[in-house]
Amino acid sequence: MxxxxxxxxxxxxxxxxxxxxxxxxxxxxxxxxxxxxxxxxxxxxxxxxxxxxxxxxxxxxxxxxxxxxxxxxxxxxxxxxxxLTRIDRGKVVLIYSLDNGLAFLAHAEEAAGAIEPASISLIMTSPPYPVVNREYGRFTVPEWLDWMSGLVGLWRDLLREDGTLAVNVMDVFQPGTPSLSPYVERFTLDAIDRHGLHLAGRMNWHNPSKLGAIEWAVKRRVTPRNTLEHILLLSKTPNPAWDTRRMPCEPYAERSASQIASDARRANARRPGGYDINEAAFARRGEGRIPSNLIVSGGVGGGGTYARRCRVAGFSLHPARFPEEVPRRVIQLTTAPGETVYDPMAGSNTTGKVALDLGRRFISSEPVLEYVQGSAFRFDQRSDFRAHPMSS
Ligand SMILES: C[S@@+](CC[C@H](N)C(=O)[O-])C[C@H]1O[C@@H](n2cnc3c(N)ncnc32)[C@H](O)[C@@H]1O
CATH class of the missing domain: 1.10.10.10 (Winged helix-like DNA-binding domain superfamily/Winged helix DNA-binding domain)
Structure with a gap:
């Protein structure tokens, strides 16, 4: 706070x-x-x-x-x-770099100009959320949609032909009601209709401890707790370069003897849709279930080294970090080792850290100096870490 x-x-x-x-x-x-x-x-x-x-x-x-x-x-x-130092509009400053990473102090609008067009395999970001009624100086839904549409246009040009844009968005509620603002749908349709992107898929992040709208979910009990955030996966082609074999498999569910017998019966029966599925379709190959599009992860918890180092240095912890599991699953699905991941609104640079851990390159941009400096604590113990003086 x-x-x-x-x-x-x-x-x-x-x-x-x-x-x-x-x-x-x-x-x-x-x-x-x-x-x-x-x-x-x-x-x-x-x-x-x-x-x-x-x-x-x-x-x-x-x-x-x-x-x-x-x-x-x-x-x-x-x-x-x-x-509170924030970079001036129009400026792009490199704050630190690694052999496979570049962290810029910049607004996303300008950072895009410093990046080679058609070079990025994945743009993954979690923008600030809109507010539904304008009481204070932040984005209303129409302003947010306008702003994000402009950015999607810039980001589209940075993506490779087979690349993916992943945007993490959270539901917001219509004031005084349990109804949702349809801004997620409007944003998605704008990306498709105006920018020619394809809705390649969605992942959902389930945070079991998320409260959602207390009035409606807890006090009045008219809606379930809304524990989901969305990760919209947009791509330039309808067939982006994805591969689920790069993701860890999920464990098989325990099955009883009667379930195994029922699988065998199903394997021998013709499917209602006319498909002829043989026994091998139900076989367990040992590696586990094909990964799903559900990410289950609580909040960021203690924050590990990043949080400890920020506290020691007297830096504010970034208040809206996502857990590493969110970028990890998206990066594994959408990129191959050696490819480049860009987070234009990087905050504490969770995305960059995970990209590097997975053998990808990262580029990040963030306009708040203290967040960029704090994010360096994720990397500065590495031998290839280089801090760049602000004047350069
Ligand atoms: C939800 S946070 C991202 C947190 C990040 N995913 C993490 O794990 O630390 C959104 C970030 O967007 C930044 N931001 C706001 N306006 C921006 C702009 N025009 N360009 C780039 N970043 C911006 C904010 O300063 C904030 O750090």
Whole structure:
């Protein structure tokens, strides 16, 4: 929460009254409105849980000398402003590199110009999500769709003919209702209709601990908990260069003797669709089930070395990282070793780290300096790591 609090103060000209900014911080964190309004009682007094967390974060920032001011007005210090450095529009700066990796400080709009056209096998990214009603300074759904459509046009040109664009998007709810905004569908159709891409497939990321909309799923019990995020897989050709043999197989389910006997009977029967499937179709070859398009993974957990090193260096942890399993499965499916993966909105560069672990090359871009610098902790113990001075 530290970084969003600093950002909101900066947008307010450097100082604000706490009660004016709680809502904006919640928006930046994509916080469920119900979590935002959760109350607890202590000594017969109600207090807002989220607001109290924000006040604690401010306390931490004061201790780090990033925020100053009396309790009634919170102010950014010079050190706090420095921490918010974002690259100017129009600039692309290489911050670190490896033999097989390049990390740029840049907005995605400009980073695209620094990358060789038709050179990328996979563009994998998780953009900031839109908000459904405009109360604060972030993207509404129509603005988001417009912005992303422009980027898809740029990214299309960077992809090889057999390449894939993978975009991780999360459902957002229509205000005050349990209905979903159809922005995911609109984005998909725009990529197909305007940019000529194909919907090669979808993966779903199931996060068992995700709360979804508390009001509708938990309090009123009218919808199931929405634990899924989508990974839309768009491609230039209808037959992108995918291969499921690069993904680990899934374990076979335990089967009883009667299920095995029933498989044998099915193998000998003609299928209703007219297909003649022989016994070999049901045989287990030992390696496991063909991988599915469901990724099951909880949140990012402790964050390992990245989180530990960020804490030691006093850097904010990226608040919206995805777990490594998400890019891992997509990279394995859509790229071969040695090919290049680009994450244009790289945050803490989870995608780059996984790409390198899997023997691929990576390019990343991210406009927030502190996130790019923090992401270097994922790589700087390697002998081929090179930090590049900002002026170069
Ligand atoms: C959901 S986060 C990505 C997190 C990343 N997948 C990870 O695991 O760390 C989205 C990122 O997009 C960045 N961003 C916002 N606007 C951008 C732009 N115009 N170009 C590139 N990145 C942008 C934000 O700073 C943020 O770090």
């Amino acid at each position: 530290e970084y969003p609090l600093l950002q909101v103060l900066e947008e307010r000209g450097g100082a604000a009254r706490p009660r004016d900014i709680y809502g904006e911080i919640a928006e930046r964190l994509n916080l469920d409105p119900d979590v935002r309004s959760e109350k607890k009682t202590c000594s017969d007094q109600d207090y807002a849980v989220f607001d109290q967390q924000v006040r604690w974060t401010r306390q931490t920032l004061v201790a780090k000398q990033l925020v100053a001011g009396e309790r009634g007005i919170w102010e950014l210090t010079d050190k706090g402003r420095e921490k």
